[in-house]
Structure formats: structure tokens, C-alpha cells
Amino acid sequence: MLALLGDRAKFTEAVTWLGKNLHFNRNKTVSVFETTIRVLGGLLSGHLLASDESTGMKVDGYQNELLKLAEALGRRLLPAFDTPTGIPYGSVNLLHGVSEDESQVTSTAGGGTLTLEFGLLSRLTGDPIFETVAKNAVRGLWAQRSQLGLVGAHINVFTGEWTHKDAGIGTSIDSFYEYLLKAYLLFGDDEYLYMFKEAYKSVMTYLYTDPWYWEVNMNSAVVVWPLFNSLQAFWPGLQVLAGDVDPAMRTHKAFFAVWKKYGFTPEGFNLATQGVQPGQRSYPLRPELIESTYMLYKATADPHYLEVGRDITASIQVYARCPCGYCHIGDVETRVQEDHMESFFLAETVKYLWLLFDLAAGGDNLVETGPHLYIFSTEGHLFPMTPEIALRSDYKLVPTFLHENVPDAGQLGDEDKGTTFAEPHIPRLFNSLISRVNKSGFGLDMDCTDESDLAYRPLEGICQKLSMWRKLAAFYLAGLPRMEEKQATEGEPTDFKEINANSVKSSRETKFIRDLLVSIVHVREEPQVVSQEAEDTLPLDKAEGIRVNLITELTPEYEAVEVVQTFQKATESSVDSGLNLEDEDAEGVQPFQKATESSGDSEVNLEDEDAEGVQPFQKATEVSVVVVEDIVENQDVDGVQRFSSVELSTRIQ
Structure with missing residues (x-):
């Protein structure tokens, strides 16, 4: 710090x-x-x-x-x-x-x-x-x-x-x-x-x-515990790091609604009763929600997250301040203080709040303008991303801008490497990123910049040797309507049950094109060779599932590319793009029902070592950067890759 x-x-x-x-x-x-x-x-x-x-x-x-x-x-x-x-x-x-x-x-x-x-x-x-x-x-x-x-x-x-x-x-x-x-x-x-x-x-x-x-x-997959516990709040920040911003925003909104209800997030919040879980009423100054807030602001530059940070700061300052520092809140409803302050309060909670507001003021600090890009450890320590630490010299970093306009597909012409596009508006907080990546020793080579214009609108998960077809697919996906635009006029939820998935669905035609283009973006012309080491360490059935060019396999009928999740009942008419519509779990049990196949004690033990005070992963590196490799993703059992960074960052519900 x-x-x-x-x-x-x-x-x-x-x-x-x-x-x-x-x-x-x-x-x-x-x-x-x-x-x-x-x-x-x-x-x-x-x-x-x-x-x-x-x-x-x-x-x-x-x-x-x-x-x-x-x-x-x-x-x-x-x-x-x-x-x-x-x-x-x-x-x-x-x-x-x-x-x-x-x-x-x-x-x-x-x-x-x-x-x-x-x-x-x-x-x-x-x-x-x-x-x-x-x-x-x-x-x-x-x-x-x-x-x-x-x-x-x-x-x-x-x-x-x-x-x-x-x-x-x-x-x-x-x-x-x-x-x-x-x-x-x-x-x-x-x-x-x-x-x-x-x-x-x-x-x-x-x-x-x-x-x-x-x-x-x-x-x-039987639901055993309809509980939000405070350590889950790191997840939206990790999703931002992975490029899956849309669900991160929705989940963060739900988690912050819990904070607003009490002024803090209790260790456990029961989603069935919509109340604090007995025995889990405290707030030990945890940083997870604040970390995710910082990450989302880095990714979106949305001032809403500054307001979230302001509210969190006010709660801590008013109710947790004590003569020698800041105290645990023993009960989020009575706000009684306990005479204890974990080291992670300074290492993470205060650090992420400071980084959030400093970024809004110009970001003049080691993380935002320093010589390296950094990974935050789960305890908030800075680890620089340098070639000396990386495994190999061809390790690629590509900046990620999630909300910018991109050239229309019609502008792309042929695959002339000399083709250039006008620079779209880039948020202030990303202005120095390209030069910093180059200074770091990795560099943005021709495969990642000039050929595909990824310096201005990169796509998570892809980089090297993009073909013309993949570029067309990428820019089409980038131009699809975003969930946030549909939600822009919605007010704050008045009840936790109102915080649910957006019901907007794309047409069958759009979904077919979208799935087709995603398959194009994530396909190589030549198969990837699985190393002997990989064969020794990865399950053979998955190591062999190297993605092939799906273009030659897809028929004109949309039914041929139906997405069916493993162990999940789904029909073509009920599949919602990027959204898990399981009304029942694998055993036919409703989500709020306690599992009959529990491993024993279904209570969450908040006294175990990582609950005792260590933050589940402090999730943060340059969120504006995604490390990209020439890697072919494995298929799931139905030949459709669920985890697709490009698909995730441009998800349509």
C-alpha cells in the first residue's frame, strides 16, 4: 500500500x-x-x-x-x-x-x-x-x-x-x-x-x-443451500478479468442490494427468507464487494460504481470507525462493534477503495501508470506481469475495451495488412495501455493489432492470425445489442425476487447467425497438436476434444446447432442465449429445496481457514488486459463451447 x-x-x-x-x-x-x-x-x-x-x-x-x-x-x-x-x-x-x-x-x-x-x-x-x-x-x-x-x-x-x-x-x-x-x-x-x-x-x-x-x-447438482455468503462477492471481479462482464454487472447489482439493505454484507444472507442467516450476522470488513466494484469500474467507466464506492466508504466510516482503527461489525442489523481488525482490511479493503477513487481522479499510481501490468493476489499483493516471470517469449497481451464502437463489417474489405480504421473513442483510463504493453516487453505484434485492429476493439480469447471470416464474425458480434441497453431505463429493484435475469431473447435467425459466427471466431485452419505433457496431465477424453472447423459441419437448419447443456433438459424453443434456464436441477428438485443428497453438514463453516480472514482471491490485474494465446478451446459434449470469451463479452440474453 x-x-x-x-x-x-x-x-x-x-x-x-x-x-x-x-x-x-x-x-x-x-x-x-x-x-x-x-x-x-x-x-x-x-x-x-x-x-x-x-x-x-x-x-x-x-x-x-x-x-x-x-x-x-x-x-x-x-x-x-x-x-x-x-x-x-x-x-x-x-x-x-x-x-x-x-x-x-x-x-x-x-x-x-x-x-x-x-x-x-x-x-x-x-x-x-x-x-x-x-x-x-x-x-x-x-x-x-x-x-x-x-x-x-x-x-x-x-x-x-x-x-x-x-x-x-x-x-x-x-x-x-x-x-x-x-x-x-x-x-x-x-x-x-x-x-x-x-x-x-x-x-x-x-x-x-x-x-x-x-x-x-x-x-x-441438487441445490443444498440457497445462500449468498459474503465471500462470493469476489466473483464479479473475476468475471471481469475473464471478459464475462454482463453477468458480472447483474450479480454485482444483486450483491450490492444486500449491502444497501443493511449497510454491510452479512457473512450469510438467506435467499429463501430474504434475511440474515442465523449465526452469520457479522461483517468483518471484507473487501470482496469493493474489489469487484473497482474491477467493474475499470471495465466500464460507469460512474454508478463510484456511487457504490461512496456508499461503502460512508458505511465503514460511520459505523466501523473506532479509536484505534476500524472494528468488525458483529451484527449488521444492530451494527454493534467488535474489537478486531484483520490485516486484509488494509491490504485489500482500503486499497481497492483508494484505487477506485484514484482511478476516477486520473489514475496516477503504480497500478494504472506504472511500468508493468499487475496481477493482484488473493490478498491484494502486486505481482508484475513481465517476460521474466512468464513461461515463454511469445506470451501475448491484448487490451480489452468492452463498450466501444467498432468498424462496420462492410469496412473490412480484403485481408490487406495495410487496412486501417479510424480510432474510435477510447475511455481515458485506457489511453496509456498500448504503450505500456509494448514497454513491458511482450509487444502487440502484427497478428494482434494491424491485421485485426484489435488495438482499438480487441476480442477476448482470440488473437493470432485471424482470418477474414473471423474478423467479420468478430465485428458482427461486437455490434450486437447489449443487455445494459435493455436495462437502462429500469429502476432499482424493490424486492430481491425482482433481481432476476433479463427476459429479452434473440430471434431464431439471430441466434443461428450468432452461434455460427462464434464458431468461426474460435476455429483454426490447422488442428492444434496436443503435447505429450498435456496428454499426461489432462483427461484424455477432454484433451482429444480439439475444436475443428464447424463451418463445414453446420447445416442450413438451425436445429443442427441446438445448444444442449450437459445433464440439463433443454429444447430449442426454451434455450436462451448465454442463460441457464434450469427451472429444475438434475434431480428435478426446485432451486430453493434442501438437498437430500447432502454430504452431511450443509451449514457453511465460516470458521475455516479461508473464511477466517483471507480474501478469496483478490481479483485483479489490469482488467483492461487479457492475455491471449493461440489456443483452441475444447468442445463440450454437444460440440458447442460454452465458455467463449468473445461470446461472453458480447452476450445476448
Whole structure:
């Protein structure tokens, strides 16, 4: 935070003090998850800032003290990974390793939210052991996903059996999804992107009931918990990072409606009773909703999100301020204070509020105008996206403008590389992005800029060697009407039941053209070769599902391209573009019905390690940037890719 504020003197003082006084030779048992995202992540981020002269924060006389501390800490955490599944124990003693009576059960977030910090430690020290164990932990969790592609909340690290089979995007799971995408963005590892796309598709198919997300049984998709918990509020920010802005806006609107009702978001809000969930009445100064607000403002420049930030700031200042800082709110209805303030309040809550308003005032800070593009860790630490950290030199970054006008398809002419278009209006906050990408060492080559004009209206998920047909498809999709235009005249909902999906549907003809064009955009002329490594790490049935050119397979009849979701009853007449219309789950159970196939305790345990105070993924990197690779997306069982970044960013309901 000191570096973001530009306070070089205090930043230097803090780095110097840590280098002289911090050590880990202590007989102390710590959470692997919490220690990694808070301490290890903070040391690595501090080192990268203190050692980089281009950031303006370089510390004179700095001799990599923070990196040495990070490596020492990382090695003390390594014994936790000595399990049959590769998924680490939840806790480890810094002096003696794993205790004999240590629990064999850990949370999905606890085992799957280590990749950024451990991967970065390997890149900076040259020792691959840290990245290897963290990636194996993710593979261990991924291997135990259900046939629906869902993961549970808690797992036995020895047997690989799920001890808590409720799937969701909140408590105990949240940052697992966050780090799948961010590990790809930071390192360029295709395996993480593959897992994120598959996981995201399953979440949007089985958990999403626009605009809310249920907790369901991971094997049957039976709804077990109609609950909004505060950790879910990170999700819209992650969707922005993935290019899926429309549903992010609707979900954020619903989540903020809960905030407005109480002045805070309680740990649990029951969607069936539309009231605070008993036992989950507190607000421990969490940052998730604020982070998503910041991300949405970066993506849209909509002043509405500044008003949201103003309301959140007012609530915290009026009701949480106490003599020595800011206190937890013990009950969002009585607003009684508790004498406690988590470290994430300063690391994330205050940071994202400051970034939001500073961006509106011109964005003169390290994140917006600095020499690098940054990924925010789940604890809000800054990790720069540089070629030294990425896996390979051909790693591509393409800026993303989601609301701009684009040239009409008729302007495209032939595939002459000399073709240029008039620059459309670009929001102020993106003006310096192109030059910053080029300065970062990645560059926007001819495949990503001149040939397809992506410098002015890039499309998420595609970049290299766009054919003329794909360009036509891209610009057609970009010109389709947006959901927000349909909702522009709608007022604020008066009841939570009114916050639901937009009912506007496209015509059969438009939908056919749209699906056809999406298939064009996401097709290569030549098949992608799956590496031996990929075959060894990915399920064979999915590794073989390489997308082929659907153009030659589609018939003139729209019925030939019917979209049917896995395990979901759907007919051509009832399928709504991009919207999960499941009125019933896979077992025929209504969404608000408690599951009969619960794994046991359906209560959300808010005392587990990631609920205890660590933010499910602080989701943020340059939202205006999408890392793009020449990757062919795998088909789902019906040959239609549900997760399509282009489709998502231009979704028609």
C-alpha cells in the first residue's frame, strides 16, 4: 500500500526493518494457506518493488533480503505437501514440520490457492520445487472433480475423498477458481487456462441462477443451500478479468442490494427468507464487494460504481470507525462493534477503495501508470506481469475495451495488412495501455493489432492470425445489442425476487447467425497438436476434444446447432442465449429445496481457514488486459463451447 501511495521513504523504512528483524525459526504451527497468501505473497511483492528501479520504489542498498526471507519461509512450508495426493496439509509447524496428529482434511481453497506465490518463488530463485508442489496440489484437486466438473469444499489429502461435497463459489472454494485464471495470466501456462475454462463452464451451468449462485451437491447438482455468503462477492471481479462482464454487472447489482439493505454484507444472507442467516450476522470488513466494484469500474467507466464506492466508504466510516482503527461489525442489523481488525482490511479493503477513487481522479499510481501490468493476489499483493516471470517469449497481451464502437463489417474489405480504421473513442483510463504493453516487453505484434485492429476493439480469447471470416464474425458480434441497453431505463429493484435475469431473447435467425459466427471466431485452419505433457496431465477424453472447423459441419437448419447443456433438459424453443434456464436441477428438485443428497453438514463453516480472514482471491490485474494465446478451446459434449470469451463479452440474453 505504501508503494501504491508513492511513499518511498516509509516503504524503504519498512523493507529495511523486515530485512533486519524478521525470521521464521519459531516453534509455531501456522496455516499453509494463510501464511502463503499473507506473508509469502507480501515478501515477494515487496521484493519485486524494492528491486525494480522502474517502479520508483527501488530501495538503496537492497540486497534481496525479502526474497531470501521468502525462500526460507517457502522451504519451511514444503513438508506440508508430503501427501499421497499432493494436496497439502492445512497446517505445518515452522520448526518441526507436520505434526503427527495434524488433520488430513483441508479446504479446496487451502490446497488450490498457492500457485501464484509458490510459482513466483520458483521463477525468482530458479528452484522449481515450489512451483512443482503447488501445481501438483491443483492437479490433485482437479483429478477429484465430479462428472459435472464441480469440486467440493473439503477433501482428505490422503485418500482424495471429499468430506464436504457442497460445491459453490464462496467459503472454502472461492480462491481455487481465482488462481486457475490468474496463474495462467501471470505465467502463461496453458494447463491452468484449460482447467479454468472447464471449471467456469460448470459453475455457470450448475451453480448460476441469474443473478445468484447456489451451493449444490457436486455430484447431482441438487441445490443444498440457497445462500449468498459474503465471500462470493469476489466473483464479479473475476468475471471481469475473464471478459464475462454482463453477468458480472447483474450479480454485482444483486450483491450490492444486500449491502444497501443493511449497510454491510452479512457473512450469510438467506435467499429463501430474504434475511440474515442465523449465526452469520457479522461483517468483518471484507473487501470482496469493493474489489469487484473497482474491477467493474475499470471495465466500464460507469460512474454508478463510484456511487457504490461512496456508499461503502460512508458505511465503514460511520459505523466501523473506532479509536484505534476500524472494528468488525458483529451484527449488521444492530451494527454493534467488535474489537478486531484483520490485516486484509488494509491490504485489500482500503486499497481497492483508494484505487477506485484514484482511478476516477486520473489514475496516477503504480497500478494504472506504472511500468508493468499487475496481477493482484488473493490478498491484494502486486505481482508484475513481465517476460521474466512468464513461461515463454511469445506470451501475448491484448487490451480489452468492452463498450466501444467498432468498424462496420462492410469496412473490412480484403485481408490487406495495410487496412486501417479510424480510432474510435477510447475511455481515458485506457489511453496509456498500448504503450505500456509494448514497454513491458511482450509487444502487440502484427497478428494482434494491424491485421485485426484489435488495438482499438480487441476480442477476448482470440488473437493470432485471424482470418477474414473471423474478423467479420468478430465485428458482427461486437455490434450486437447489449443487455445494459435493455436495462437502462429500469429502476432499482424493490424486492430481491425482482433481481432476476433479463427476459429479452434473440430471434431464431439471430441466434443461428450468432452461434455460427462464434464458431468461426474460435476455429483454426490447422488442428492444434496436443503435447505429450498435456496428454499426461489432462483427461484424455477432454484433451482429444480439439475444436475443428464447424463451418463445414453446420447445416442450413438451425436445429443442427441446438445448444444442449450437459445433464440439463433443454429444447430449442426454451434455450436462451448465454442463460441457464434450469427451472429444475438434475434431480428435478426446485432451486430453493434442501438437498437430500447432502454430504452431511450443509451449514457453511465460516470458521475455516479461508473464511477466517483471507480474501478469496483478490481479483485483479489490469482488467483492461487479457492475455491471449493461440489456443483452441475444447468442445463440450454437444460440440458447442460454452465458455467463449468473445461470446461472453458480447452476450445476448
